[in-house]
Amino acid sequence: MLIDKKLILEAKQKIGKQAAILIAEDLQLKNFDKDNLKASCPFHPNDDNPSFIFNDKPDGLYYHCFGQCDKKYDLIDHFIFFYHMTYINAIKKLFEIAKIEYSFGEQGAKTKTDREYKYPYPEGELGNEVIEYAKLRKISEETLRQFDIGQDQHGNMVFNYYDTNDVLCMVKYRPAKKVEKGELKYWLQKQKGDSRDVFMPLLFGMNKVDITKPLCITEGEGDTLSVAESGFRNVVSVPNGASKYEWITENWDFLEQFEKIILFFDNDKPGVATRKEVCSRLGHWRTLFVNLPETIEKDGKEIKVKDANDVLFYFGPEKVLDFINSAQEMPIPDIIDLSKADDFDIESAPGLKTNIDGLDQIIYKFVLGSTVVLTGAKGSGKSSLLNQIFVCNAIEQGMDVFLFSGELSTSVLKSWVELTMAGQENVTMKNKFVHVIKPEAKKAMKDWYEGKIWIYDSRDNDVDKVLEKAIAVTRRFGVKVWVIDNLMTLDIHSTNDGDKYECQKKFIVKLSNLAIQYGVLAVLIAHPRKTSELRRLVADDVSGSNDIGNRPEYIIGVHRYSNKEKAGEKNKKGGWVVGKEPIKYDVDIDVFKNRPVGFIGNVPLYFSYADYRFYRTPKELWRRYGWSKDTSPLRTDDPNSHEEIPEGFE
Numbered sequence: 001m002l003i004d005k006k007l008i009l010e011a012k013q014k015i016g017k018q019a020a021i022l023i024a025e026d027l028q029l030k031n032f033d034k035d036n037l038k039a040s041c042p043f044h045p046n047d048d049n050p051s052f053i054f055n056d057k058p059d060g061l062y063y064h065c066f067g068q069c070d071k072k073y074d075l076i077d078h079f080i081f082f083y084h085m086t087y088i089n090a091i092k093k094l095f096e097i098a099k100i101e102y103s104f105g106e107q108g109a110k111t112k113t114d115r116e117y118k119y120p121y122p123e124g125e126l127g128n129e130v131i132e133y134a135k136l137r138k139i140s141e142e143t144l145r146q147f148d149i150g151q152d153q154h155g156n157m158v159f160n161y162y163d164t165n166d167v168l169c170m171v172k173y174r175p176a177k178k179v180e181k182g183e184l185k186y187w188l189q190k191q192k193g194d195s196r197d198v199f200m201p202l203l204f205g206m207n208k209v210d211i212t213k214p215l216c217i218t219e220g221e222g223d224t225l226s227v228a229e230s231g232f233r234n235v236v237s238v239p240n241g242a243s244k245y246e247w248i249t250e251n252w253d254f255l256e257q258f259e260k261i262i263l264f265f266d267n268d269k270p271g272v273a274t275r276k277e278v279c280s281r282l283g284h285w286r287t288l289f290v291n292l293p294e295t296i297e298k299d300g301k302e303i304k305v306k307d308a309n310d311v312l313f314y315f316g317p318e319k320v321l322d323f324i325n326s327a328q329e330m331p332i333p334d335i336i337d338l339s340k341a342d343d344f345d346i347e348s349a350p351g352l353k354t355n356i357d358g359l360d361q362i363i364y365k366f367v368l369g370s371t372v373v374l375t376g377a378k379g380s381g382k383s384s385l386l387n388q389i390f391v392c393n394a395i396e397q398g399m400d401v402f403l404f405s406g407e408l409s410t411s412v413l414k415s416w417v418e419l420t421m422a423g424q425e426n427v428t429m430k431n432k433f434v435h436v437i438k439p440e441a442k443k444a445m446k447d448w449y450e451g452k453i454w455i456y457d458s459r460d461n462d463v464d465k466v467l468e469k470a471i472a473v474t475r476r477f478g479v480k481v482w483v484i485d486n487l488m489t490l491d492i493h494s495t496n497d498g499d500k501y502e503c504q505k506k507f508i509v510k511l512s513n514l515a516i517q518y519g520v521l522a523v524l525i526a527h528p529r530k531t532s533e534l535r536r537l538v539a540d541d542v543s544g545s546n547d548i549g550n551r552p553e554y555i556i557g558v559h560r561y562s563n564k565e566k567a568g569e570k571n572k573k574g575g576w577v578v579g580k581e582p583i584k585y586d587v588d589i590d591v592f593k594n595r596p597v598g599f600i601g602n603v604p605l606y607f608s609y610a611d612y613r614f615y616r617t618p619k620e621l622w623r624r625y626g627w628s629k630d631t632s633p634l635r636t637d638d639p640n641s642h643e644e645i646p647e648g649f650e
């Protein structure tokens with residue numbers, strides 16, 4: 001359950017200075033001065049000064065140590081740490097004292113209605129094996145108790161994951177000893193009666209954190225305990241290490257409450273990549289990261305460290321706090337020290353394959369963080385190509401999609417996407433125009449792409465609104481491909497033809513910047529400026545120094561061969577005119593610009609009207625997307641005639 005921050009502040013203000021007295025009594029503060037509300041700091045030794053001073057301003061209301069430890073401590077901290085309360089119980093207590101009525105009815109409510117999911121059973125309480133092992137890692141029994149660490153009957157360490165209603169939702173284990181190579185480091189509790197893991201992507205410790213204070217997120221439970229041990233208690237861990245992001249979507253509303261988030265991830269490759277992604281998804285304006293070096297000097301020796309626990313172990317709690325206090329902002333690309341720039345390696349850079357052989361040979365892959373402009377005359381098939389490569393293929397390759405279509409209704413769009421996704425073997429043609437997909441295929445596809453394709457579903461085509469939604473689905477759901485079909489149907493705020501191109505240019509610059517910032521592939525359909533007739537575009541039509549050509553990394557043209565071009569032209573002698581020989585293909589894809597690897601060229605392709613697919617080989621025509629359970633061999637023939645494609649497709 002989420003509790004309104006304003007109400008919490010109101011309660012704190014109603015309690016006011018009384019909080020100072022309550023805390024002083026419980027902690028038996030030494031040298032407590034009742035009139036000036038100050039005492040010796042209980043969090044660092046030998047404080048003769050009295051440096052633990054209560055800040056009684058309405059937006060303060062906490063003790064602050066002006067001595068060496070800089071600790072801040074308010075009534076909520078007190079309830080959570082001194083009384084080991086959960087956050088809800090702490091707020092309950094706070095409201096009780098402030099005499100604010102509030103319903104905490106959701107506490108203890110199990111919200112998972114999914115019948116497949118069975119809540120875990122509680123494990124044993126903290127025991128000696130775990131306490132001894134944690135001590136070796138410099139983590140105290142007190143911290144273990146704060147985080148409700150348990151021990152199972154084999155002496156393994158138990159991590160209890162609670163949701164914000166204080167309901168136990170997941171139990172994770174690790175051996176209470178150093179894990180040898182080949183040994184299991186972590187495992188989950190299995191559902192009673194079967195072998196499935198009980199898994200819910202919650203954050204470890206989330207029911208103990210105060211949403212009104214900065215939150216630290218670590219990569220593992222051990223790091224969370226280490227950060228807490230160091231004195232920074234508002235800390236949680238992701239449930240299953242780096243490179244996984246379901247926890248962002250699952251805990252979105254919870255995370256949205258924090259004004260400041262600090263990521264303390266490992267300094268290895270996955271940790272660094274993950275913090276980058278998390279910073280952009282949680283919002284770079286509030287998310288900082290700890291830049292942990294690979295080695296830290298101690299007494300003239302360089303000591304290797306990889307995470308928060310190593311820092312605690314070798315350097316003590318102050319060093320951990322130092323790192324948290326010096327957390328950095330993720331730089332927004334503008335200028336960069338070249339030596340600190342990411343290495344570019346097309347092989348390992350994340351990107352999207354077209355899965356059309358000839359095209360992949362030129363492009364290799366569309367690298368995430370780039371912008372693609374797809375262009376072609378009306379009826380050339382660019383929307384179909386976009387659907388195949390940037391929707392169906394993207395989903396197949398694990399990249400979710402945001403789609404804006406200024407011309408097609410959502411249901412038409414859906415039938416289009418499904419047609420290509422189904423493939424000819426699941427489609428029958430009722431007449432020249434009506435495609436019917438097998439119902440069982442339709443159902444399997446829906447299950448497969450559910451939650452992966454987000455359609456902009458509003459009549460308001462304002463450019464800022466569309467981009468705002470694109471950013472929102474990327475932050476919340478991790479969408480990686482933005483498709484904008486097309487530039488002409490976007491309201492880009494131009495008032496006359498003269499400033500239209502200026503506005504388009506501004507839009508493309510903005511789109512390209514966002515693609516870099518969020519690490520997404522932005523795909524924009526743009527109609528050529530002048531060509532009203534079905535003329536093949538040349539590089540000059542779209543690239544060069546004109547309105548839209550500079551910024552995008554890729555410019556792709558789609559040319560559909562006319563029946564005349566396909567038929568060819570004979571000379572008087574009965575031979576073919578040079579350059580006008582008959583053409584067996586249906587379309588030609590021109591790669592006009594391909595900045596990451598530099599190759600340009602063209603790839604002639606066939607088009608299948610039955611499922612709107614582009615292909616060169618039968619393997620590409622008959623390919624099955626991930627939804628299909630059919631394992632029979634693919635057909636190797638091409639049943640399409642390629643004589644002419646009916647008019648009226650895009």
Ligand SMILES: [Zn+2]
Pocket residue numbers: 041042043044047065066067068069070071
């Ligand atoms: Zn202190």
